[in-house]
Amino acid sequence: MPKLGIDRDFLREYARMDRKLQDRVQEVFAKFDAATHAGIHLEKITNARDDRFRSIRVDQFWRGIVLAPESGDSFTLLKVLPHDAAYTWAQRRQVSVNAATGQIEIRDVAAIDATLPELDRFAEGRTSRLFDNISDKDLRRLGVDDQTLQFARVLTSELQLEAARAFLPQNQWEALYGLAAGLSAEDVWAALGAPTDEPIDPDDVGAAVQRTTERVLLVDGSEELLEVFRQPLDLWRIYLHPVQHQVAHASYKGPARVTGGPGTGKTVVAIHRARHLGERADGKVLVTTFTSNLAASLQAGLDLLVDDLEVRRRIAVQHIDQFAHQVFRQQHGKPRMLSDETSVWHDIRHRLDLPFTETFLFEEWRQVVLAHRVQDAESYLRAKRSGRGRPLNARQRGQVWQAIEAFQQRLHDERLWTHETVRAEATDILSRQKDKPFRHIVVDEAQDLSPEQWRLLRAATSEGPDDIFIAGDAHQRIYQHRISLREVGVRVSGRSTRLTVNYRTTAEILAWSFQLLRGEAIDDMDGDLDTVAGYRCETHGLPPELRSFRTRADELRGLCEQIQSWTSAGVQLGEIGVAARSNGVVDAIVNELARAGIPAHALDRSNPPADAVAIGTMHKMKGLEFRCVAVAGATAQQVPPATAITPVEDDRATHLQDVQRERCLLFVACTRAREHLYVSWHGAPSEFIA
Numbered sequence: 001m002p003k004l005g006i007d008r009d010f011l012r013e014y015a016r017m018d019r020k021l022q023d024r025v026q027e028v029f030a031k032f033d034a035a036t037h038a039g040i041h042l043e044k045i046t047n048a049r050d051d052r053f054r055s056i057r058v059d060q061f062w063r064g065i066v067l068a069p070e071s072g073d074s075f076t077l078l079k080v081l082p083h084d085a086a087y088t089w090a091q092r093r094q095v096s097v098n099a100a101t102g103q104i105e106i107r108d109v110a111a112i113d114a115t116l117p118e119l120d121r122f123a124e125g126r127t128s129r130l131f132d133n134i135s136d137k138d139l140r141r142l143g144v145d146d147q148t149l150q151f152a153r154v155l156t157s158e159l160q161l162e163a164a165r166a167f168l169p170q171n172q173w174e175a176l177y178g179l180a181a182g183l184s185a186e187d188v189w190a191a192l193g194a195p196t197d198e199p200i201d202p203d204d205v206g207a208a209v210q211r212t213t214e215r216v217l218l219v220d221g222s223e224e225l226l227e228v229f230r231q232p233l234d235l236w237r238i239y240l241h242p243v244q245h246q247v248a249h250a251s252y253k254g255p256a257r258v259t260g261g262p263g264t265g266k267t268v269v270a271i272h273r274a275r276h277l278g279e280r281a282d283g284k285v286l287v288t289t290f291t292s293n294l295a296a297s298l299q300a301g302l303d304l305l306v307d308d309l310e311v312r313r314r315i316a317v318q319h320i321d322q323f324a325h326q327v328f329r330q331q332h333g334k335p336r337m338l339s340d341e342t343s344v345w346h347d348i349r350h351r352l353d354l355p356f357t358e359t360f361l362f363e364e365w366r367q368v369v370l371a372h373r374v375q376d377a378e379s380y381l382r383a384k385r386s387g388r389g390r391p392l393n394a395r396q397r398g399q400v401w402q403a404i405e406a407f408q409q410r411l412h413d414e415r416l417w418t419h420e421t422v423r424a425e426a427t428d429i430l431s432r433q434k435d436k437p438f439r440h441i442v443v444d445e446a447q448d449l450s451p452e453q454w455r456l457l458r459a460a461t462s463e464g465p466d467d468i469f470i471a472g473d474a475h476q477r478i479y480q481h482r483i484s485l486r487e488v489g490v491r492v493s494g495r496s497t498r499l500t501v502n503y504r505t506t507a508e509i510l511a512w513s514f515q516l517l518r519g520e521a522i523d524d525m526d527g528d529l530d531t532v533a534g535y536r537c538e539t540h541g542l543p544p545e546l547r548s549f550r551t552r553a554d555e556l557r558g559l560c561e562q563i564q565s566w567t568s569a570g571v572q573l574g575e576i577g578v579a580a581r582s583n584g585v586v587d588a589i590v591n592e593l594a595r596a597g598i599p600a601h602a603l604d605r606s607n608p609p610a611d612a613v614a615i616g617t618m619h620k621m622k623g624l625e626f627r628c629v630a631v632a633g634a635t636a637q638q639v640p641p642a643t644a645i646t647p648v649e650d651d652r653a654t655h656l657q658d659v660q661r662e663r664c665l666l667f668v669a670c671t672r673a674r675e676h677l678y679v680s681w682h683g684a685p686s687e688f689i690a
């Protein structure tokens with residue numbers, strides 16, 4: 001039986017073909033085995049540089065280009081193009097096997113031959129070249145072959161390398177890009193994704209195709225092929241970067257985690273990991289995250305990825321507080337929740353005449369007492385107050401403890417609960433259970449979980465191999481939880497992997513968004529600093545559009561015009577997202593769009609209409625993505641709002657953390673954009689943008 005592989009680039013193009021051509025492509029390739037048996041349709045290409053390319057007739061005008069093996073019967077569908085373009089494509093290119101990764105690579109030899117002499121001339125007058133500090137030995141070890149090496153040696157700038165991406169062999173270009181970005185040869189090696197240990201035969205294209213899971217999907221029979229064609233846009237289901245694949249399918253001795261900037265596919269890895277653990281059938285899997293709408297999008301991803309009902313049954317998706325409440329309810333019934341926490345702290349503060357704000361007392365309770373499970377005054381006197389800026393002497397600690405005790409007493413007397421105390425109680429319940437509810441836990445957007453939430457998860461599964469898998473990015477921390485995984489009993493050292501390819505955002509949007517963070521030092525939740533070295537984007541596009549207006553009314557009108565200009569350029573309403581810092585601005589935008597007759601919906605609605613602009617606060621944008629994103633109301637007073645920032649004179653450390661969190665929030669909103677980002681304000685712009 002001949003095997004057909006589908007190349008990732010082909011599937012991408014397939015998604016853009018018109019329906020008639022898609023149907024025809026399906027028809028031809030569904031009958032592929034019969035066609036190859038009969039020896040028809042597959043034709044050699046005259047004047048090809050690589051005689052493994054064949055053409056296949058789709059219809060009168062269109063031709064498919066297939067990579068045929070020298071022996072065996074694995075064929076890979078690479079392209080479907082109009083007749084002449086298909087032949088030109090094949091005549092310019094050559095296939096090779098990467099010496100380090102063992103994967104197939106395709107290069108545009110004609111483009112390399114045409115560019116090299118020009119670059120060489122340009123480099124002649126230069127004193128330094130891009131890879132002066134990298135030895136041939138290192139380059140070769142990373143899979144760079146003769147032709148690419150010669151090319152690399154005449155490069156003088158990263159821009160030239162960036163431009164060469166279109167024609168250099170993919171893995172070799174990635175290695176060069178990583179080195180140019182300052183990564184060490186070891187880091188580049190790791191980012192290529194565990195190059196194979198088995199000896200690599202450079203002529204065995206068939207074996208190389210099998211190894212190239214990142215770009216070739218081998219389908220078994222026409223049914224599987226039709227299934228692939230049904231969801232051509234969801235490439236993430238099928239093609240994983242080798243590092244993504246490795247992380248999702250590895251066996252770990254304990255907790256493990258994946259990090260990486262926005263859009264690097266952490267959620268994708270978390271979903272594949274959950275399926276992998278579900279398929280092992282050694283116990284139940286909890287997939288959890290911070291909020292309900294993120295849990296809903298994880299569920300949607302799992303529904304797309306997991307067909308097997310038995311596997312699906314083993315995987316539960318719940319947001320973390322939903323899980324805590326469920327555990328609590330099973331034991332005690334529904335908790336009576338304290339409805340207005342701030343006013344209780346306010347009363348206590350006044351009654352005891354304390355020189356601290358309500359927020360300070362609440363945060364002290366949350367970040368010190370609950371986080372470190374402090375039980376009495378004496379332990380509080382000795383408690384570590386890391387992350388808290390304002391120092392407290394013993395007398396002040398005594399005063400704060402009085403307030404905390406009063407608050408806890410009130411909860412106890414009135415049998416009231418807060419989310420924090422529900423979590424703590426659920427954790428105690430789980431800690432006493434010998435049979436844990438889950439064998440594996442997968443956590444997405446982990447950077448925002450609080451210490452009590454981590455303790456809850458730690459108690460929900462026994463310590464052991466593959467117990468907890470974490471996906472998160474500390475650059476996107478938008479709630480105030482600085483935690484140390486070690487302190488909450490989740491040890492990931494030696495089992496942490498960073499993803500570096502951004503599949504979502506253009507390089508221009510990502511670069512602009514990163515400068516919003518302005519070099520803030522971001523911790524990695526495990527005692528070190530997080531880094532963004534070596535990140536790269538799959539696509540390029542326009543720089544973000546920044547618009548300044550005089551008044552709010554002008555700004556809202558400008559936003560409507562921007563949305564209309566996107567839709568007249570062919571963008572669907574459902575592909576547009578609008579973010580603002582506050583609910584008030586969100587409401588104003590909803591009203592303005594309604595006045596302008598633009599269908600829109602607020603992001604917190606369940607079952608939102610498909611063809612309407614999504615509008616929400618920046619917090620609600622977390623984890624989502626849109627083809628076009630507008631961030632409106634980025635004015636000096638609103639981003640950041642004064643209410644969200646602790647005055648520096650109250651507590652300097654908390655002030656700095658608040659500012660960092662607000663920067664991260666704007667960063668999260670902006671990095672939701674796939675192709676276009678528009679940012680507007682009226683009056684003075686936010687200090688983060690200015």
Ligand SMILES: Nc1ncnc2c1ncn2[C@@H]1O[C@H](COP(=O)(O)OP(=O)(O)OP(=O)(O)O)[C@@H](O)[C@H]1O
Pocket residue numbers: 235236239240241244260261262263264265266267268269473476502503504622623624625671
């Ligand atoms: N291997 C892949 N091939 C193609 N697309 C991918 C791949 N991995 C991820 N993507 C796509 O990239 C986008 C971002 O993925 P995902 O949401 O998993 O990233 P993330 O790292 O969790 O992002 P963020 O932290 O910003 O929320 C999605 O559209 C996803 O489908």
